[in-house]
Amino acid sequence: MLWTASIEGGTLSNLERRLWRNKDLIDMAIDTDGNKVLHVVVGRGNNYFVKRILSFIVDKDLPxxxxxxxGTALHIAASVGNTKAACLLIKKNRGLLEIRDTEG
Incomplete structure (x- = not known):
């Protein structure tokens, strides 16, 4: 996948460079579960990446x-106990608190 090497290898500069070139990539699924890059970095607990990726996302688009x-990235943060990411996400858009996934 396009993002996997950048995320796993920890190469934030490569990831950011790709996003600057094509901001539509931020909303592309990067795995078979349909997770976006934000879901993956939240799930892995890399909150520095979370902050940087959130800078590419318009607040209203986050939900x-x-x-x-x-499931949103907030669902992922809750399921893995990443409270720092949860705070960052809610600060960006409180509307995430109202979104239900397929499990309710």
Whole structure:
């Protein structure tokens, strides 16, 4: 996948460079579960990446960035206990608190 090497290798500069060239990539699924890059970095607990990726996302677009089970990055943060990412996400858009995934 396009993002996997950048995320796993920790090469933030490569990831950011790709996003600057094509901001539409931020909303592309990068795995078979439909997760976006934001879902993955939140799940891995890399909150520095989370902050940087959030800088590429318009606040109002954040709730529409869901995976295959309609889960947002906030759902991922809650499921893995990443409270720092949860705070960053809620600060960006409190509307995330109202979104239900397929499990309710």
């Amino acid at each position: 529409t960035m869901t995976n295959g089970s309609r």
